[in-house]
Amino acid sequence: MVDESRHSTVFRYGDALAANRRRAGLRAQLEQGRAFRLRRGVYAATSNQVDRAAAAVLKVSGAVVSHETAAQWWGISQLSQPGEEVRVTRPRRGSGRAHYPGLEVHSAALPGAHVTSYCGMPVTTPARTVIDLARGAEFRAGVCAADSALRRNLCTREDLWSVVADCAGWPGVRRAREVVGFADRRAANPLESISRVAFQEYGLPTPQLQVEMPSFDVVDFLWEQFGVVGEADGLGKYVDSEVLRREKLRQERLEQDGFAVFRWTWREVFRRPDAVAYRGEQVLRRRGWSR
Known part of the structure; x- marks a missing residue:
């Protein structure tokens, strides 16, 4: 239980009037969610989320x-x-x-x-x-x-x-x-999580996640049986030309080692997960996978 005496944001109606707050101003605070009525004549100001949560717990019994x-x-x-x-x-x-x-x-x-x-x-x-x-x-x-x-x-x-x-x-x-x-704790971020869902809902084989390659760093998704790598490119990943150059060289090395690589962005998989999964299907089919 939250002790309201510990929160300086709690005030009484009479205190508000004494501080020259008008009824209309208090009413506006209540309507906008910047204050909660805890009980008759007692209110809590809510300047941030912690304040708002504390006020909500005080307002609603047992919440x-x-x-x-x-x-x-x-x-x-x-x-x-x-x-x-x-x-x-x-x-x-x-x-x-x-x-x-x-x-x-x-x-x-x-x-x-x-x-x-x-x-x-x-x-x-x-x-x-x-x-x-x-x-x-x-x-x-x-x-x-x-x-x-x-x-x-x-x-x-x-x-x-x-x-x-x-x-x-x-x-x-x-x-x-x-x-x-x-659920899988190996998914490194929300982009990889929703990508997994897209592949599963489209009926693609389940990939391995966050796989450390022998001559490279970790790849996001690997269909080892078919030699296919999937890379989920997050927003802001290519922050400059040097990063882009390294990613290009990395993909070239993967392809030289016999892997097929396909990539997608957050925008693509969030808005059109079916399109991303379809691209993956085409790459997998070229590598021998069939439904």
Whole structure:
């Protein structure tokens, strides 16, 4: 539980008037999500996300920071940039959500093993955070979060399976189960995570990830049986001509060693994953793969 006395952002209505704040100004703060009404006559100013989260936990009885807000705190990668809205979960049977200015409140069971403390506030564990995201988002967004949490050693696959078991029968848990089964800590970043999903959904054979080559550094994807290398080029990878030259030489050496190389960018796989997977299919077919 968050102790409101520890937060200087908490103020009383009378204090606001004494400080020459007008009713209209306070009302505007409330409507814009820059302040929350904790209870009659008591408010909390919210100048940053930590303040907003603290105010939300104070406002909603039993609430814990969760979903996208918890993911930001844990450093779990998300496919899309989360907004300013704070997300919390309150312990109730069933499911549902309520909206307030700057705040989204989810309702769901909160077993003790799913809750921990961060910055002095109750927050869902990394494993529960991943499963909450996976239940409510598209498959590739869930994979992005799960790969990230595993890669950063925030939780184990067993932790994720344990939360899935606790959430049996909840909305979206079937998708979350698929996410956990597909997650791979070897994916180095969200670009590689969504690329994996594109290949899987298009029916391509499963590649090896982050493979150290004998005479090169690590390649992103390798279909060793067919001698095919896949390289996911992130935004900003080619920052100058020297970097571009090194990448060109690297690809030439791979091709001289008999590998076929195909590349794609974040923009391509995010917007047209089918087109990227189709290019991969053509390269694999030329190397002897067939469905």
